[in-house]
Amino acid sequence: MTDADRADPYVAAAEPLRARLVRRIATAGAFDPRWRAAFEAVPRHLFVPVYYRLRPSGGGFTRLSAGSPDPRARARWLAGAYEDTPLVTHIRGSELLSSSSQPSLMAAMLEALEIRQGQTVLEIGTGTGFNAALLAHCLGPEAVTTVDLDRAITDAARAHLGAAGYPSVTVVTGDGSLGWAHRAPYDRIIATCELPSIPPQWLRQCRPDGLVLAPFGGGLIALRVTDSGHAQGRFLRTPAYFVSLRGTGAIAHPAPEAIGPEQRIRTTTTPPQVLDDDLFRFLLTLVAGELETRWAFGGRGAAVTAADGSAARAARDGTVLLAGPRDLWALAEEAYDLWQREGRPQRDRFGMTVDGDHQWTWLDRPEGPNAWEV
Template sequence: MRNTPDRDHLPLARSLADRLRAGGAPEHIASLFLRVPRHEFLPDVVWGEDRTRYDRAEDPDAWLRAAYTDQALTTQRDGGREGGMGLPTSSSSAPTIMARMLAAARIEPAHSVLEIGTGTGFNAALLCELVGDERVATMEIDPAVSASARSALHAAGYAPEAVHADAEHARLSGAPAFHRVVATCQVADVPSGWLAQLHPRGLLVTPWAPTPGAPSGALAVLEKRGGGLPAEGRFEGSLAFMWARGQTRPGGRIPDAVPDRTTRAEGDPRYLLDGEGGLLLALLVPDWAHGMGREPGASDLFMWVVSTRCGAWARLHPDGRVEQGGGPRRLVDEFEEALTRWREQGEPGVAEFGLTVDDARGSRSVWLREPEAVLWTAHRPGEPR
């Protein structure tokens, strides 16, 4: 707590740290949330996960209480433009998720750390507490967000190297090999530069999903093994983050064609994509995206699925109808076959799956239990298969 003359937040911060401990956060991680005041890194207006607006000028007590709740707080909407749809474009992540990622990174005092996605600067301050300012660098693509974070870090007494740059393509000038790279944005294609700046035997911690439009994502913890070998590791459960801005391409669109095959499920077929089940399907079956739609006059939404490699699509309706068409794939059939194999394997959870990123080949492979047990492999566009 370097520059914090106002102590009114301390009971709230202490309660938050206690909740993190109770949730399993290691002591050295939970205590960071008491030492670093989250509210000093927030703008005067934020939005909660239920879209509640908190305005420091209108209700400073509610704003301060919101700062120490265990929820993600939206700090920028519509890229900072006025008159938009209110879509979140930057946030302060939920403390539970931040603590989980810091613990997964297994950061030691002598480590150097590169953070991808500065956001408010709060996580960079936590990293400074762990290893010292001189061992932390952070990159942010949005110029306004980057400038605000640098200002907040300076005001709070922290001085990491804070750079405005597109971290998917930029590398720090004369950058050392970082022991840890921690990304606070979700990707499908792990950028080469992230691995290039990682120390041999270093760890990359990043939210990952098979493709934009996939349901949810997983926390990938990848070890760089050096010598040109692929980076790989298991997933540490599910989570979802905002996408890296260079990887927000649409995963598909609502199919409106006439189906060439219609069947009827016994129950509501949308359960296939609910919650963690949707993520499991994304790990089991490659190259698809999904979304929601509504038939004219209907009260309930249907779910749609599209292939990202051909024209195949499916619509799953609450009344049990399953419509498929558009291409050689039968996506719902693939899902059901994959779930049968998954049950035969003992219904493994997300943490039993893993990811291998072979940067030299431009490929990523998802596997179950062991890296040799590859379920599928995808390549970057233009890479040989």
């Protein structure tokens, strides 16, 4: 038993919960023995002493804490820490700032990094520090650097890593879109926040033949780095939804209901309910750029908005209300025609290329007819 275990009053109660979580992750797909050992060794509950659940009624969050005076509430907190679900850990008002990712998704991402002993990793989006601890268990804490914009988040993560026995992980408070040049170059860069594009600093800080793994458009892109300005790769098949990148690389969106005063009306034969399909939304994001989508009108239609102020509402009767500089629904129609023609392609048929300042996504091949600027 380690010193950290002796200081942890939940170590015995957590052991069977952790074993059950590891079994669930193993049933979700391939599970390299190194990562299985990491998940067996690193206690997730130390990284989520407080987390929040959305109330079923939609009326805000319920707080669960290791410090609750009610033993039943503490038992619910501990059990929830070992469920294969994401956990909201930092909120500001109604805004979600940070979370602990779904463990099975974390395992899939770590597998996809193709890490070897002796390599170094930069993590963008520290969160609770749990992912950094898994990396540290596999590679050694000196090999891991993790960056987050919010000092409250990095301070908490540093404390969690120390409590779990990994105080030597380098935790940086900074703008993740800029990377962390002080410890570059890295063999691997992994992001745990949604990106609007690949920051150029990341490629400059990654060794040739290194790998950048990042959430993009509701998927995970694995980019093999050629040099400081070039990288290319394909998306993993798995869906992935993360809190958006904050800092200089972030973009803002108006609410989907905020249709501007310059309204235009037309009709469509593309069913708005297609936006309920995860694979279609992924393709639409590649075609149209990062969007916010939401069902509206009591389920009778859908709304989409983009960062440039463009917006579209499509009703089930085929009526479309438009605003802003672009016809977003025309892009939805274009994506729908391609989606149907190509047999509703899975994410791993898509890829991304970075060539200096030029970035684009594509279907099947980089030079093919189906390619979209990022």
